[in-house]
């Protein structure tokens with residue numbers, strides 16, 4: 001029995017010199033305003049995994065009011081999400097992630113993101129897909145005010161090989 005889940009996240013750009021996206025540090029002319037490291041791809045992925053497992057969302061499991069998650073790196077949130085999934089008897093099967101921004105260009109970073117995400121997820125790289133698009137200059141992503149990410153993930157019972 002496979003189950004599908006969806007995730008969405010947005011963060012606002014802020015002064016800084018890098019973005020954390022898909023577990024990869026990307027040097028950039030600005031940073032991200034966030035209570036964690038602002039890794040929108042990982043946040044959307046965690047929500048998709050939790051959604052597929054019927055376990056709510058990251059706001060429930062990692063509330064901004066909890067000091068434990070202040071500045072929490074995406075790697076930690078993803079690992080903890082996988083632990084929550086495992087406890088509920090699920091494991092990831094595959095994931096498909098899309099980032100929306102005008103800049104920076106993300107495609108050159110996809111191999112590193114794919115490798116890092118697949119490693120944490122315990123999946124072959126072929127089970128982790130990354131996509132990027134702009135919004136053609138429209139809306140907050142088009143104006144360069146922030147970055148959005150969408151994720152779809154499938155989970156299976158952890159008993160399945």
Ligand code: MG
Nearest residue numbers: 009010040043
């Ligand atoms: Mg977020």
